[in-house]
Amino acid sequence: AQKVTQAQTEISVVEKEDVTLDCVYETRDTTYYLFWYKQPPSGELVFLIRRNSFDEQNEISGRYSWNFQKSTSSFNFTITASQVVDSAVYFCALSGNRDDKIIFGKGTRLHILP
Amino acid sequence: DAGVTQSPTHLIKTRGQQVTLRCSPKSGHDTVSWYQQALGQGPQFIFQYYEEEERQRGNFPDRFSGHQFPNYSSELNVNALLLGDSALYLCASSPPLGREQFFGPGTRLTVL
Secondary structure (H helix, E strand, O other), X not given: OOEEEOOOOEEEEEOOOOEEEOOEEEOOOOOEEEEEEEEOOOOOOEEEEEEEOOOOOOEEEXXXXXXXXXXXXXXXXXXXXXXXXXXXXXXXXXXXXXXXXXXXXXXXXXXXXX | OOOOEEEOOEEEEOOOOOEEEEEEOOOXXXXXXXXXXXXXXXXXXXXXXXXXXXXXXOOXXXXXXXXXXXXXXXXXXXXXXOHHHOEEEEEEXXXXXXXXXXXXXXXXXXXX
């Protein structure tokens, strides 16, 4: 069975602090895809990143970075120098090789305090 | 280039009624997936349509049905509404052979 666990339900940090959102996944597929989505108060899910299971290189995009470690089945997301606009619910998600459905975690609600 | 659009934005129904939600995919996308997001939860996969056929289905009862039209737009129908069907319904589209799913703004359904 496939499963995504985001143990942090809610996090609050002061603006300009760095924050890491944890994600642990379970799958029996050897090929799979991992995602992060952002859901601001408006409700629309915004795609942030997709990684496939064969690409363990960490990725940086501006203030965002992702750390993929197959050995620990983790795909963590770090925001550097956080800003109030980063406040949202962040979802880690997984899809297997055999199908396209995306399995989402329960999300982490991030509050950036001014 | 318009993204994924959904209508209506909000909907209020009573128990036992039927509802139809609509989705237009992003330009160039041919696959549409539907998700249900209950309050405080992550989205849950309902089903996916490709070439006007239901290609995959999640763990939802037959009260949930869908359709895809030749222009790739899609509808989600829910019959015999229950209070527990109250949720944000999200539509996502993906390009040919693509894995990324791009989501629309959702339809918030309230069942009274």
